[in-house]
Amino acid sequence: MAQPASRNTRRSGGNSIFTGVLIGLTVGAVLAVGVALWITGSNPFTSATPPAVPSQPVPATPEAAPSFDFYKVLPSDTPSELPPSAVPTAAAPRYYLQAGAFQNADDADNLKAQLAMLGVEAVIQTGEVADKGVFHRVRVGPFNAMDEVNRTRSLLTQNDIPATLVKEIPNPQETP
Incomplete structure (x- = not known):
C-alpha cells in the first residue's frame, strides 16, 4: 500500500510576512516623500540656478555708517528736576443700602x-x-452716584423693604 504524503511539509510563513512588511514600509516612505514634496511645492528635479534677471548696477561707494559721539548721547551733568508727583486725590465715596x-x-x-x-x-x-x-x-451696592442709590431705594420702599444708606470712604491704598 502506498504511504500517504507526510503532513510535515509546511511552508515557512516567516519569510513572506517579513517581505510584506518590508514592501509596505518602502511604499509608505516613497508616498510620504512624494506628498511632502507636493505640499511644499518643491521639485528636486529642476535645476537649482534661478532664472537670469537683469540686475541693477550696484553703486560703487558704500553708505557711510552713522557716527555717535559718546558724550552727546549721555545726559548732561546738570541735575534735573524730579517729575511732579501725583497729588493724591480724595477717593470717591461708595454708597451701600443696608436692607437688614x-x-x-x-x-x-x-x-x-x-x-x-x-x-x-x-x-x-x-x-x-x-x-x-x-x-x-x-x-x-456699592453705588458710585446718588441717582443709583435713590432709584434702588425707591424700588425697595415700594416692596416694603426698609433700607439705610451707608457711606464708605475707601482708603487710598484700597483703590487701584
Missing part, C-alpha cells in the same frame, strides 16, 4: 433671596459687633 442686619444667618439668606426676586443683587457681610455677638448684614 440679623443674628440668624437664615434670616439674612431669606432677605437676600427676596431682593434677588426683585432683581436687586445683595451681599451678606458677616461681622462681630462688640457686646452683641455676630451679625449678618444684607447690603446692596
Whole structure:
C-alpha cells in the first residue's frame, strides 16, 4: 500500500510576512516623500540656478555708517528736576443700602433671596459687633452716584423693604 504524503511539509510563513512588511514600509516612505514634496511645492528635479534677471548696477561707494559721539548721547551733568508727583486725590465715596442686619444667618439668606426676586443683587457681610455677638448684614451696592442709590431705594420702599444708606470712604491704598 502506498504511504500517504507526510503532513510535515509546511511552508515557512516567516519569510513572506517579513517581505510584506518590508514592501509596505518602502511604499509608505516613497508616498510620504512624494506628498511632502507636493505640499511644499518643491521639485528636486529642476535645476537649482534661478532664472537670469537683469540686475541693477550696484553703486560703487558704500553708505557711510552713522557716527555717535559718546558724550552727546549721555545726559548732561546738570541735575534735573524730579517729575511732579501725583497729588493724591480724595477717593470717591461708595454708597451701600443696608436692607437688614440679623443674628440668624437664615434670616439674612431669606432677605437676600427676596431682593434677588426683585432683581436687586445683595451681599451678606458677616461681622462681630462688640457686646452683641455676630451679625449678618444684607447690603446692596456699592453705588458710585446718588441717582443709583435713590432709584434702588425707591424700588425697595415700594416692596416694603426698609433700607439705610451707608457711606464708605475707601482708603487710598484700597483703590487701584
